[in-house]
Amino acid sequence: MAEVTYLEALRAGLREEMRRDERVFILGEDVGPYGGAFKVTEGFVEEFGEARVVDTPISEAAIVGAAAGAAHLGMRPVAEMQFIDFISCAYDMLTNYVATARYRAGLPCPIVVRGPCGGYVRGGPFHSQMPEAAFLHTPGLKIVCPATARDAKGLIKAAIRDDDPVLYFEHKYLYRRIKEELPEDGDLVTPIGSARVAREGKDLSIVTYSAMVWKSLEAAEILEKEDGLRVEVLDLRTLLPMDDAAIAATVRKTNKVMIVHEDTRTGGIAGEITARINETAFEWLDGPVLRVTAADTPLPYAPTLEDYVLPQTADIVTVARRLAAY
């Protein structure tokens, strides 16, 4: 066992897949000799050569489109968005071309599009976004959001092996802050579509994903110490397809559910989860489904502003107390 960061786990997963399967290749901006803006692909061009670690022009649509073309011919491309904020430049290609390929034309399109998402890093409006809600609405795509080093590795491996296009959103706040002991050998794969109970509880459930898993765990600790509440934290890991069974199980167990996400509120994923609970587990609820989310603003730069807009542990504690009181 060796202790690795979230970023190192992701890099190891990518490297293992490239060693395992010569169809896997990487393309993106500055991914070659420079090793990527966050050094995720550091050392890759030396090991795998320029043919399999392809530096591209600043052209997100072309990166995704070229990945799709290669995937049609049996390759397994992994496209890097330097920051996930720029995936919007490839929105057309992803939603119209990639996501529909199998359905409209029987064309396999097993690509992975990955990149650093999320705030709390003073990145401002264009280096901090959470783009998942924009793609959750598109049938044909899959979306994963690892919160742990284990899942950073396990989900990149699963994403590369998946026969459909997978968006892999890695949280840059977690890159070097999260460490975990992982086995050095053995094939660590996290199944897509499967949530994980990050903390067991019986009084109240927090459904969450990505970096908010850690804030929710902090809040759960506080609520146990200060209120004697036993809070269950469900880490969704995959957003599309969503693990409805795991959500239903935690609703039936605690009868009180709140959803925490870093993305903005209106049209955010919490609304979709709430609707699913309403349709399938209404009679199990002892209170309303509540949300903790970012405010409906672009993400500002100044620390005082960013901290105000983004969900904080104290917000989760406050909302949990309101819910527990039902």
Place this chain on the structure above:
Amino acid sequence: MTAPDARRPEAAPSVAPPARGGPEAGATARPAAARADAPSALPAGLGRPQLLELYYFMRLTRALEERLTNLYRQGKVIGGLFRSLGQEADSVGSAYALDRGAGDFLSPLIRNLGSLLVMGARPVDVLRQYMAKATSPTRGRELNVHFGDLEHGFLGQISHLGDMVPVMAGITLTFRMRGERRVGLVYVGDGAMSTGAFHEGMNLAASRRLPLVVIAENNGYAYSTRLDRQTAVKRLADKAKAYGVPGERADGNDVLAVFEVTRRAVERARAGEGVTLIELLTYRRKGHAEHDNQSYVPKEELARWERDDPIDRYAAQLEERGWASAEARAAADARVARELDAAVAEAEHEPLPEPVTALEAVYAEPAAQPAAWYREAPRG
């Protein structure tokens, strides 16, 4: 008042195909002095069967669209009908320049029915697509010529113009990575060249010298918008300079000129010399689709291009140069009619898809999406 039509080859000598090498290559420009009993040298390295095959594919394209027009008027075509009337030479001649045996690959646009047929698409499948039949290549999910066949080397386009250029960059990047000497060809129009996706794909392919031929069909209109409202350049081929690749221009209504200019670009791509942008000058003689009455098109402009019909031109060439007799051409026409009779008869009465099949194959797994509780569930 219309500006002089700079695209019309006869009206503007500068628009004529670039000079070609080789003694045979100039055949299309020779005066029609040859007698039928002393045929002109065969052009562009093509033999008589191939010259006749080009004629057959152009006739097949036009006749298939004419059958579709009849079906459209009978209400049997579910969606719109897109004609390539007057553009058959540019589709057929360019696709014919690929080496299908070597696994060359193309991505068509809406007016490249002829290219699909050259690559091996079957007329019956085109009819099925238009009529949304369960048996269509896309099982009723997509329209018209929006379908592909990896084995035959053509890719189903989407409606978002320009998007196929990056995709074909990825296809040809894969050829390169695998060390395969295959070539890709992608069609854009005067409209598609205004998109960001075109630029990104072109720039990526050019910067990596990928084996890609980009055909810019200049047919004068993008829907109702004339070329001068689409771009400030007078010659689409000039855009090649911005990408550091050769830009060529040819008479798109001369099937042999199209074949030759494309063949040169294909050879360049196969030799590792990268992308070529080819502008083919042609004209869209129908509206954007069958519903569009072309009210924005000057009558005299249309009439001029009707006199420059690519199939009539080629038939006359075959006759004058002694490359294919009237009997041989009549036999090709009869073959077209026979094949289309059979295709229409086969497709016309086939059923539409079963409704619940709409839920299938969004993903590899699960094989079908769940039905809403208030709707019939998928079988099995």
